[in-house]
Amino acid sequence: MTESEPPGVRYAMTAGPADVGFRVVVRQRVRGEQYVDVLGELLRWDDQAVSVRDKYGQVHSVARTDVVAAKRVPPPPEPR
Helix, strand or coil: CCCCCCCCCCCCECCCHHHCCCEEEEEEEEECCEEEEEEEEEEEECCCEEEEECCCCCEEEEEHHHEEEEEECCCCCCCC
16 A cells, blocks of 8 residues: 555556557556546557547546556447
């Protein structure tokens, strides 16, 4: 556990630049101890920022310093 993680929570950073083009979930710090997840296609990952396009086509850019966890996730399920 690091100082930025709440007690009982362990964040994993298993996504990175090699995952550009894949579906990921990125957890970002927004205010103090509040966090928001962004799910979608990873468009950019570098030292300055991470960008993810969600299922609605909106691109979310997050300062790299605000990313606390990220991982690749499987494709969405097929529509019924």
